[in-house]
Amino acid sequence: MTIKEYVALRKEEIKNLVATLTQKPSIAIVQVNEDAGSTAYVRGKLKDAEELGIKAELIKLPLTTTQAELLKVIDELNNDNVHDGFIVQMPLPKGIDEELIKLSISPKKDVDGFHPLSSLVACTPKGILNYLKHEQVPLLGKNAVIIGRSNIVGKPMARLLLKESMNVTILHSKTTQEDMANFIARADVIVIAIGKAAFLDNRFTYKKDATIVDVGINRTEQGLIGDALANLPVKLQTPVPGGVGLLTRLALYENLLEIKGVTK
Numbered sequence: 001m002t003i004k005e006y007v008a009l010r011k012e013e014i015k016n017l018v019a020t021l022t023q024k025p026s027i028a029i030v031q032v033n034e035d036a037g038s039t040a041y042v043r044g045k046l047k048d049a050e051e052l053g054i055k056a057e058l059i060k061l062p063l064t065t066t067q068a069e070l071l072k073v074i075d076e077l078n079n080d081n082v083h084d085g086f087i088v089q090m091p092l093p094k095g096i097d098e099e100l101i102k103l104s105i106s107p108k109k110d111v112d113g114f115h116p117l118s119s120l121v122a123c124t125p126k127g128i129l130n131y132l133k134h135e136q137v138p139l140l141g142k143n144a145v146i147i148g149r150s151n152i153v154g155k156p157m158a159r160l161l162l163k164e165s166m167n168v169t170i171l172h173s174k175t176t177q178e179d180m181a182n183f184i185a186r187a188d189v190i191v192i193a194i195g196k197a198a199f200l201d202n203r204f205t206y207k208k209d210a211t212i213v214d215v216g217i218n219r220t221e222q223g224l225i226g227d228a229l230a231n232l233p234v235k236l237q238t239p240v241p242g243g244v245g246l247l248t249r250l251a252l253y254e255n256l257l258e259i260k261g262v263t264k
């Protein structure tokens, strides 16, 4: 099933579930930027909420917002009884420490799952794993190669795949091209999140039954391009656009339902 079909199916399930709830789940989205990419994400998240019957409030703050002012808004959201969860859309204006902001969100309301004490999994890795399982991609005892070691994708993805008993290797900018090629040639599942357009291409060899999960989003003159060249000679490759971004959006609302104590 394509990601689009899978997401449509899951959305229908979530919508039906939400329809049975007397108290609808409620989310707040805090945006402190004018960034075109962020605005598009936020629009997508609001559209999803509407489709699912979830209440969503956009709190748009001016670019002049200081760290202290943002922390005050977060404190209010941490303690209100209105929203089950909230997110602060990145990036934030210069002068605001993004790591500090992520840590100031109560783990109880951290729908993004970024807080180290959060019981929730970060949305991108969560969405990816659910899709791989749905597609019955063999994981146990198989070789996973994760390229990129960010706190929001690479590292949590590695932890999740390790939990699935995969043999997990994380590669990064200090990995030599020779090692990169060797690890890739033996990989059953490759997750790439580095932000380099078409980095995975035909200079590498792949197992023909490998799966490539392309997390990268690169805005180029040719449009939106992933970290992997399209149509590599593997069994399954997620597209960009219409791929991991949709899974991430879906996982946000799966996390919100988890906070509310409602699942599937």
Ligand code: NAP
Pocket (backbone or CB within 6 Å): 124, 147, 148, 149, 150, 151, 152, 153, 154, 171, 172, 173, 174, 175, 193, 194, 195, 196, 215, 216, 217, 218, 244, 245, 246, 248
């Ligand atoms: P990030 O914080 O931008 O970090 C990039 C990572 O890639 C770092 O670990 C870096 O290594 C590694 N890297 C950079 N160049 C490399 C190279 N030539 N070879 C190997 N590794 C290299 O990562 P991120 O926030 O996870 O974002 C990565 C990409 O995913 C971006 O395009 C972002 O837009 C996209 N993304 C998409 C979604 C979605 O929902 N679709 C969600 C999140 C992110 P070092 O640690 O050594 O510097």
